[in-house]
Amino acid sequence: MRTILRGGTVWDESGAADADVVIDAAGRIEALVPRGGQDGGAAREGGAPAQVIDVSGLWVLPGAVDAHVHFRDPGLTAKEDFLTGSAAAAVGGVTTVLDMPNTLPPVNTAAAFAAKLQAVAGRAYTDFGLFGAATAWESIDDLIAHVDGLIEQGAVGIKVLLGPTTGNLSAPSWGELYQLLALHAERTVFVFHCEDRSVIEVATPRVPRALAAEYRGLLAARPRFGEILATAGVLELAGATGARVHVAHVALAEAVGLIARAKGQGWPVTAETCPQYLFLCQDDYEAIGPVMKVLPPIRSARDRDELVQGLRSGAIDLVATDHAPHEPPTKSEQPVWEGSFGMAGVQLLLPLLVDLALRGGCSIPDVVRWTSAAPARAFGLYPAKGALRPGSDADLVVIDPHRAWCVADDWWKSKSRNTAFWGRSGRGFPAMTFLRGRLVQVDGRVCGPPRGRLVRPRAGAGKTDGEAK
Ligand code: NCD
Ligand code: ZN
Numbered sequence: 463m464r465t466i467l468r469g470g471t472v473w474d475e476s477g478a479a480d481a482d483v484v485i486d487a488a489g490r491i492e493a494l495v496p497r498g499g500q501d502g503g504a505a506r507e508g509g510a511p512a513q514v515i516d517v518s519g520l521w522v523l524p525g526a527v528d529a530h531v532h533f534r535d536p537g538l539t540a541k542e543d544f545l546t547g548s549a550a551a552a553v554g555g556v557t558t559v560l561d562m563p564n565t566l567p568p569v570n571t572a573a574a575f576a577a578k579l580q581a582v583a584g585r586a587y588t589d590f591g592l593f594g595a596a597t598a599w600e601s602i603d604d605l606i607a608h609v610d611g612l613i614e615q616g617a618v619g620i621k622v623l624l625g626p627t628t629g630n631l632s633a634p635s636w637g638e639l640y641q642l643l644a645l646h647a648e649r650t651v652f653v654f655h656c657e658d659r660s661v662i663e664v665a666t667p668r669v670p671r672a673l674a675a676e677y678r679g680l681l682a683a684r685p686r687f688g689e690i691l692a693t694a695g696v697l698e699l700a701g702a703t704g705a706r707v708h709v710a711h712v713a714l715a716e717a718v719g720l721i722a723r724a725k726g727q728g729w730p731v732t733a734e735t736c737p738q739y740l741f742l743c744q745d746d747y748e749a750i751g752p753v754m755k756v757l758p759p760i761r762s763a764r765d766r767d768e769l770v771q772g773l774r775s776g777a778i779d780l781v782a783t784d785h786a787p788h789e790p791p792t793k794s795e796q797p798v799w800e801g802s803f804g805m806a807g808v809q810l811l812l813p814l815l816v817d818l819a820l821r822g823g824c825s826i827p828d829v830v831r832w833t834s835a836a837p838a839r840a841f842g843l844y845p846a847k848g849a850l851r852p853g854s855d856a857d858l859v860v861i862d863p864h865r866a867w868c869v870a871d872d873w874w875k876s877k878s879r880n881t882a883f884w885g886r887s888g889r890g891f892p893a894m895t896f897l898r899g900r901l902v903q904v905d906g907r908v909c910g911p912p913r914g915r916l917v918r919p920r921a922g923a924g925k926t927d928g929e930a931k
Contacts, residue, residue: 463487464510465899469497469518470860474850475831483522484512485856489899493852517860520893523830524850525557525588525857526812527837529734530710530782532628532804533559536581537566542787542877547808548587548914550785550875552903554809555859555892557588558838558847558917560618560782563595564629570595572611579615579916586914587902589857591618591841593653598632602641605634609642613650616918618841619708620650624692625657625684627757628786628804633659636695643705648924651706651732651841654696656717657758661688666799674797677747680759683799686714689758693717697724700731706924708840709733711784713758715768722777732779732840735769737814738805740781742766742882754882756784757803773832774824780836781815783807787878806876810883812859813867817888820863842923856899865891873906 467483472494479496486492487510533547551559561582563569569578575594582590594612599605609620622639623631634642643652666683673679693709697720700707709721712735724731738756743763747754754760772778786804815829838848846855867873868887895903902909 464492464512466512466514467517467522467858467860468514469516470520470522472522472850473826473830474524475827475835477827483850483856483858485896485899489856491850491852491854491856494850521826521861521863522850523555523826523859523861524834524848525859525895525897526555526833527558527560527843527847528556528783528785528808528811529560529780529837529841530562530736531559531785531808532562532564532787533582534565534787536578540877541789542806544582544585545587545912546875546877547785547787548585548590548912549908550806550809552587552895552897552908553873553875553892553906555812555861555895556808557857557859557895557897558590558843559588559808560591560593560841563593563621564623564627564631568595568597568629568631569593569612570597570631571608572615575612575615575617585912587908587912588897588914589847589917590914591843591917591919593617593619593621595621595623595631596634596642596652598634602638605638605642606645609646613646616916617650618917618919619653621653621655623655625655625659625662625688625757627655628802639699640703643699643703646924647703647705648922650919650924651708653708653710654692655710656689656692656696657684658688658692661685661691669799671797677744677798680755680798681744681761684757684759686716686761689714690716690720693720697721697729697731700724701727701729704730706730706732711736711739711758711782712769712772712778713739713761713765715765718768718772718777722772722775725777733777734780734782735773735778736782736784737807737810738882739766739769740773741814746882750882752798752801753805753880753884755798755801755803756786756805779840781811781832782837783811787876788880789878790880805881806878807881807883809875810869810881812861812892813888813890814883816861816890820889842919843917847917856896858896859892860894862891862893863889865889865893867891875908
């Protein structure tokens with residue numbers, strides 16, 4: 463049966479329209495019917511039977527595409543699993559998640575990819591893409607073959623973790639990366655965690671113990687230089703090989719400048735930042751505590767402001783959450799630079815940004831671009847995902863701009879409560895979420911069954927001229 467969302471304000475990247483959204487029986491957008499004209503909008507629909515949902519006074523946006531989540535499934539499911547992670551996503555208005563490969567076993571072979579897909583199939587409330595990982599192997603031939611296998615299996619991109627982080631995956635050498643990207647350019651998108659391992663490994667034992675309990679100690683263990691070096695290196699890889707490079711979780715002012723310069727040269731580069739870098743800075747550590755520990759670390763107020771500017775200028779393309787659930791930090795004597803890093807956040811991507819827009823910090827079309835259209839484009843999913851136009855998947859979120867949300871137990875869906883935003887409230891409540899035309903969330907509760915499917919990037923998603931608008 464068709465579905466009509468009647469009476470809402472429909473937003474996309476370019477603005478708003480008062481229109482009814484007609485969804486066909488296959489779960490795609492059939493038409494946007496402007497209201498106010500003589501025909502009374504979709505009210506005239508007399509033909510095929512339709513279920514009508516009244517969304518008057520509410521906003522309809524394309525569902526968000528969170529390009530960076532860690533759902534911990536399989537292998538680390540005490541922290542999160544696909545059911546709980548995707549429930550949190552759906553409740554927050556996210557309809558597609560791209561899940562990172564530092565699960566157990568790591569997703570660095572075709573066989574591991576197939577096993578992960580089997581483990582999570584039928585357990586997602588949202589659609590999902592899965593990343594593969596390029597890690598160090600015995601030989602470059604093994605590396606190339608494994609990455610080829612991952613792309614063949616449908617990996618949404620290939621992740622490279624240049625520095626030590628959860629799972630401690632190794633990275634290929636620069637020489638290997640150069641060959642790998644040159645060979646697989648145009649076939650996929652390479653996503654980089656940009657912190658240089660050697661810079662961290664040499665700096666960490668040299669941090670004075672007197673700083674072991676202070677946030678400054680963490681910043682000293684991970685000098686800015688390590689992020690600058692790694693970011694500059696991966697941008698050069700894009701320039702030298704023509705491969706699509708995506709810089710994950712940009713946290714540093716200098717990185718914004720480097721990315722802007724790479725884009726200015728016409729290099730095939732995209733970049734993301736995360737709410738924790740846009741809304742917090744190191745001065746907040748005293749009040750928030752260890753739950754603020756993420757990698758790369760949150761730094762100064764100037765970095766935060768430059769990241770906001772970078773989004774506005776287009777140097778940074780999109781906002782993803784780096785949703786990284788962990789057990790609550792234990793009170794221990796261990797230094798601040800050890801222990802687990804990461805914060806849960808997939809549920810807060812849209813609420814935080816819609817609230818920012820309602821407070822005048824950006825526009826709703828900005829929010830749509832940063833959370834939906836840009837990530838869908840960056841990963842070859844557009845316009846099936848990330849667009850609200852005829853033929854696109856009817857992945858939609860209905861926002862109530864007058865209703866408040868509050869980060870508290872009765873709304874929170876992740877298994878882990880490790881977020882620096884616990885207790886925060888704002889306006890713009892995700893009141894309903896639709897996945898391919900089916901309601902998956904109402905009023906903060908998921909409606910089953912979990913129907914999420916694997917999304918595969920459009921063929922040639924790595925091609926630099928293929929960024930379908
Ligand atoms: C992530 C995790 O826990 O998986 N942690 C983090 O602090 N960002 C790993 C990562 O994205 O580097
Ligand atoms: Zn990372």
